[in-house]
Amino acid sequence: MSKPYVLIDFENVQPKALDRLQPGAVRIKVFLGQHQTRLMLELVQALQPFGADAEYIAIQGNGPDAVDFHIAFYIGRLAAEDPGATFTIISKDKGFDPLVRHLIGIGIPCQRLPDIEGTPAASKPAAKKAAKAVEKAVPKVAAKKAPAKQAPVKQAPVKQAATAAPAAKAAAPSAAKGTSTRTAEVVARLKKSSKPAKMSTLRSSIKSWFKPALDDKAVDAIVQSLQGSKAIVVDGTRVSYAL
Numbered sequence: 001m002s003k004p005y006v007l008i009d010f011e012n013v014q015p016k017a018l019d020r021l022q023p024g025a026v027r028i029k030v031f032l033g034q035h036q037t038r039l040m041l042e043l044v045q046a047l048q049p050f051g052a053d054a055e056y057i058a059i060q061g062n063g064p065d066a067v068d069f070h071i072a073f074y075i076g077r078l079a080a081e082d083p084g085a086t087f088t089i090i091s092k093d094k095g096f097d098p099l100v101r102h103l104i105g106i107g108i109p110c111q112r113l114p115d116i117e118g119t120p121a122a123s124k125p126a127a128k129k130a131a132k133a134v135e136k137a138v139p140k141v142a143a144k145k146a147p148a149k150q151a152p153v154k155q156a157p158v159k160q161a162a163t164a165a166p167a168a169k170a171a172a173p174s175a176a177k178g179t180s181t182r183t184a185e186v187v188a189r190l191k192k193s194s195k196p197a198k199m200s201t202l203r204s205s206i207k208s209w210f211k212p213a214l215d216d217k218a219v220d221a222i223v224q225s226l227q228g229s230k231a232i233v234v235d236g237t238r239v240s241y242a243l
Contacts, residue, residue, distance in 0.1 A: 021050075075110070
């Protein structure tokens with residue numbers, strides 16, 4: 001079973017209960033803002049027992065919601081690389097809640113907590129707790145989408161098992177690689193053509209640049225990759241570029 005991930009928005013909140021997490025049972029990523037050049041001794045000592053399962057990610061550059069975009073990017077990448085992973089975002093920023101709602105809707109267990117409460121998203125009960133927590137913060141979570149996500153797995157024909165297994169093994173590691181390749185193609189096109197000022201126009205353009213046209217999930221992955229590499233900055237419905 002995959003270890004759950006705990007992603008800490010250290011620019012927003014400095015948790016004081018890391019000792020509630022069990023070394024070897026979770027993986028911790030601490031996201032640091034550009035100006036957070038010094039770490040508290042208490043934090044370093046608390047993370048030491050986690051060894052390679054604890055990682056500091058320093059954000060280069062300063063901008064609105066820079067840390068938030070990085071956390072969203074890492075969740076997308078980790079979810080592609082580690083199917084079945086669960087995520088807990090430690091932040092007081094309620095701006096994460098729409099992202100959490102979307103992840104739960106497509107079957108990726110995720111929750112946002114204002115501080116460490118001793119129960120990371122490491123099990124099915126924790127995943128249920130995550131859903132309830134988001135329902136309180138963001139009413140009417142799109143729960144109807146979950147069965148649609150699970151249906152193909154349950155109905156997979158037995159006759160196809162022999163041929164489908166190799167394809168499945170190849171698909172998992174290539175998911176992130178496919179997004180990386182497509183993102184590079186999108187950047188190349190944007191450098192040569194006019195750049196859409198609206199997110200809706202950019203998404204439509206990305207879809208049309210590939211044959212067959214990409215689905216919304218693939219476009220989401222490319223947009224997250226562009227944001228994570230700081231090629232684009234999204235402000236509401238507007239998009240600016242740093243190409």
